Amino acid sequence: MSAQATGEKGSDLAALVLGWLRSVVALYVREVRSIFTTVLAYAVLVLSLIANGGVFLVYVFVLHEPQGINMPPMEMFFGQTIFFYIIILMGPPLVTMRAMAEEWRSGTIETILTAPVTETQLVIAKFLAYYSFFAILWVPTVSYPLLLEYYGSLDWGPVASGYLGTLLLGGLLVAIGIFTSSITRHQLLAGILSFSIGFALFVLGILSYLNISAKATPFFEFINMWDHMEEFAKGIVDTRRVIFYLTTIATVIFITVRAVQIKRIGS
Amino acid sequence: MAVDDVSFDVREKEILGFLGPNGAGKTTTMRIVTGFLPPTQGTVVVNGHDVVDDPLAVKRLIGYLPESVPLYQEMRVREYLSFRAALKGVVRARMKVSVDRAIEECILGDVQGRIVGQLSKGYRQRVGLADALVSDPPILILDEPTIGLDPAQIREIRKLIKELGRERTLILSSHILPEVEMVCDRVVIINKGHLAGEGTPDQLKQRLKGRTGARAEVRGADFDPAAFESIEGVESVQAHGVGDDVHAVEVLAAQRAGSRLEEEIFRLCVEKGWVLRALSRSAPSLEDIFVQIVANEAGTKDGRGDEDGEGDEGGEDAVPDEAESPEEKS
Numbered sequence: 126m127s128a129q130a131t132g133e134k135g136s137d138l139a140a141l142v143l144g145w146l147r148s149v150v151a152l153y154v155r156e157v158r159s160i161f162t163t164v165l166a167y168a169v170l171v172l173s174l175i176a177n178g179g180v181f182l183v184y185v186f187v188l189h190e191p192q193g194i195n196m197p198p199m200e201m202f203f204g205q206t207i208f209f210y211i212i213i214l215m216g217p218p219l220v221t222m223r224a225m226a227e228e229w230r231s232g233t234i235e236t237i238l239t240a241p242v243t244e245t246q247l248v249i250a251k252f253l254a255y256y257s258f259f260a261i262l263w264v265p266t267v268s269y270p271l272l273l274e275y276y277g278s279l280d281w282g283p284v285a286s287g288y289l290g291t292l293l294l295g296g297l298l299v300a301i302g303i304f305t306s307s308i309t310r311h312q313l314l315a316g317i318l319s320f321s322i323g324f325a326l327f328v329l330g331i332l333s334y335l336n337i338s339a340k341a342t343p344f345f346e347f348i349n350m351w352d353h354m355e356e357f358a359k360g361i362v363d364t365r366r367v368i369f370y371l372t373t374i375a376t377v378i379f380i381t382v383r384a385v386q387i388k389r390i391g392s
Numbered sequence: 393m394a395v396d397d398v399s400f401d402v403r404e405k406e407i408l409g410f411l412g413p414n415g416a417g418k419t420t421t422m423r424i425v426t427g428f429l430p431p432t433q434g435t436v437v438v439n440g441h442d443v444v445d446d447p448l449a450v451k452r453l454i455g456y457l458p459e460s461v462p463l464y465q466e467m468r469v470r471e472y473l474s475f476r477a478a479l480k481g482v483v484r485a486r487m488k489v490s491v492d493r494a495i496e497e498c499i500l501g502d503v504q505g506r507i508v509g510q511l512s513k514g515y516r517q518r519v520g521l522a523d524a525l526v527s528d529p530p531i532l533i534l535d536e537p538t539i540g541l542d543p544a545q546i547r548e549i550r551k552l553i554k555e556l557g558r559e560r561t562l563i564l565s566s567h568i569l570p571e572v573e574m575v576c577d578r579v580v581i582i583n584k585g586h587l588a589g590e591g592t593p594d595q596l597k598q599r600l601k602g603r604t605g606a607r608a609e610v611r612g613a614d615f616d617p618a619a620f621e622s623i624e625g626v627e628s629v630q631a632h633g634v635g636d637d638v639h640a641v642e643v644l645a646a647q648r649a650g651s652r653l654e655e656e657i658f659r660l661c662v663e664k665g666w667v668l669r670a671l672s673r674s675a676p677s678l679e680d681i682f683v684q685i686v687a688n689e690a691g692t693k694d695g696r697g698d699e700d701g702e703g704d705e706g707g708e709d710a711v712p713d714e715a716e717s718p719e720e721k722s
Contacts, residue, residue, distance in 0.1 A: 144481060151478035155464070162466040232462035236523065239426040239458075240479040241451040390430060 148242050152250035160220065160258050169219050173212045173262050180208040181269045199270050199279070203287035204354025213294055214323045216262060221255045221302025222316030225385070229310035234389070244385045252303050252378055259295045263288065283360035290357025293370035294350055298323045300377035307385050326350065395420045395585045399434075402531075407557040409576030409593075410565040417585040418565040419459055422535045425563070426456045438531065452481065455524035459535040459565075461516055465509030469500055469519055472508055473526050480527035490526055498522040498552065514545035521552065531561045538571060550575055605674040606653050608641045612666030615639050619664060623656045638669065 160166045184198045184206075196205070203209065225248075228234040237247055273279045298319070305318040330349030333342050346352065353366050395417040402408045412418050423429040425436050427447040435442055441449040464472060473491045482490045495504050498518040503511060508519060517537065524532055537553060538546045553564060554575055566572050572579055573593045581589040617631035617639070625646040634640050645653050654671055661668040 148479055148481075151475055155467070155475050159464065159466055231465070232458060232460045233464060234462075235423070235428055235458045236456070236462050236476075237479070239428050239451055239454070239456045240476065241448045241481060242479055243448070389428065 145246065149246050149250045149253075152237075152242070152247060153254050156224075156251055156254035157257060160254060163223070165223075166220060166258065169216055170262060173216055174265055176208055176212055177266050177269075180206065181266075197280070197283070198273060199284050199287060200358045202266075202269065203291060203358035204351060205358060209354070210327060210350070212262075213291070213298065214320065214327060217255070217259060217295060217298040217302045218305075218316045218320040218323065220258055221299055221319065222306055222312045224251050224255055224303050225307035226310055226312045226315045229307075229388070230312075234385075238389060244382045244389070248303065248307070248378060248382045248385060252300060252381075255303060256296060256299050259299050260292060263291060280360070283358060286360050286362050287354075287358045289362065290354050290366075293357075293367065294354065296374045297370055297377070300374045300381070304377050304381040304384065307381050308388065395424070395582075397434075398582060398585070398587050400580045400587065400590060402561055402563060403578075405557075405559065405561055406577045407554075407562045407564060407575055409572035409579040410563055410582065411569065411572045411579050412565075412567060412582035412588070414567050416567075416582045418567075418582060419535055420585075421582065422456070422458075422533055422563070422565055426454055426533055427451055452527075453529055453531050455527065455529040455532045457520045457524045457532075457534045457537055459539065461520040463508045463516060463519055463523075465507070467508055468504075469506055469508060469511070470495070470504040472519065473522055476523045477526045480529075482527050490528065493528075494522040494526040497525065497556070514541055514548070517541060517545070517549060518552070521549075521556075525556065525560075529560070531563070532556060533563045535565045536567070537564065538566070538568070546571075604645055604653055606643045606645075606657055607670075607672050607674045608643070608657055608661075608668060609634070609638060609670040610641055610661055610666045610668055611636075611638045612661075612664065613637050614664070615666060617641060619660060620657070623653070623660060625653070642674065 181198070181202060184201050188196060188198050188201065225234075228237065238244070270279055270281070270284045274281075301322050302315070302319040305322065306312070306315040309315050309318075326348055327350055329345055330351060331345075333345035333349050333352070336342055347369070356363055356366065398417070398421055400408075410418055410421065420429065424431050425438075425443065427436075427443045427450050430444060435444065436450070437443075438450045438453055441453070443450045464475075467475070470491065473494055474487060477487055477490050477494075495501055498521050500515070500518055500522055503515055508516065511519065521534070521537065524534065534553065538549050541549060550571065553562070556562060557575070564572070564575060576593060578592050579590065580587065615631075615637065617629050620626055620629040620641065620643055623643070623645070626643055627646060628644045630642045631639050643653065643657065654673065657671060658668060
């Protein structure tokens, strides 16, 4: 290794990175397939579809009323009703709760981590797999703006930023779900825990409207999902929000990797 | 489960048996060697790679079958083995060949399209074995590979292991003595986290041989099993009541007690005024004796035979030490 030319070292590095990615891809593909073997995944898929579809129908009718609220339907669709939050707060915990807990329970974590694979690769693959599933939940909803476009005209900018906001919020909740799943072998506990954390975040954000404390309110505003989604739905992409979600997602993933390492040593 | 000061070495292309009663620390040691658990002290060196400093290099060399044979229940056999091969860095061009070979070696051809969760225990064990060897690693570590199988399956797996060990270095953990005796070139005995002995099965047998046993049934109101320990050469006495003042006694003694053991038992009973209702010679099973030796050696730390004395001075925790000849992989 030491006596190699720099060019070869460069290709060594490339091979190393490719090898690293290849393991992540293998873990990712396995995980996505595994998600779609569970009944729960289909249940979440169907329920979110029914909820989103029903809600969209209602918006169209409500917004059609001359005395009704004057707002583009897609703006209302993204996060301006409680239904959106029911899906976004319930969906990720339900699906991610088995992500790591099942590995601990069945002992497959031992075969994974005694293969030349690191905890980082495993956690990243898990996150990406469940994040993909979360994204798939929203794919059918693209038909709503398409319908609106067909029967009228639609400003696609806010729709795109609405989806961006949804994916950012969802990313954080999926990461939290993977985290709680990796600290216990009991799926249900993991699910309840991640739902509680997500719900607490949501409620703390809402608290900012009540202005209960001059000191805490700026913090509540900072994490207010409802506010964030309102901006995204209007077409405002505030880099502060984007950075906020990206960094919290990365932080939670990092903590998860650490948690898996600690739990492995203690097993 | 703590392991303390367990030092042993494994040579190239040898089948090493890792023998110990349940709870002796076998699985813990295996997990340390495979890099799943970190040792608090001491080192594991595989082909010159330290498992703490370079775990990925060590993991690449080892195929590991954990005791519980954890498998993804929802996957199909072939799909699972391909996934494992990809994880272990088998290049795409060789993927099909590697998986085919593992399937063939473990005789899984008939079930390769079946879902793992629907297979019998014996088949699942073979899938686990195929998993361990799918990347063709030079070292295989199998933790209790025959546990929970029926006798026919056990025979099959043992045969398979013997074949696998022909071209590979193999560590096999077991609590079943005859199994280790049948399959292994060399044996390490571990008990309560300590090394209790090391040697070839023949050496081991020499140590286990030379013990004689007797079974007696004695009646006496003042019966006291401790009295039998005064007989010369007696190593252990087990007694339990079987009726009114009647006790069944099993005595295990060193060879030198020989046939005099029965005579001495008779004499003792006469002396104590106990009625001797039955007396027979018993051939203690190898496993009985093994348990006996392990129990006697619980306090003794040093193993017999060749130790490789790399730094592990009485740590509190896990200290296995495996050294492989570095030429093996080149």
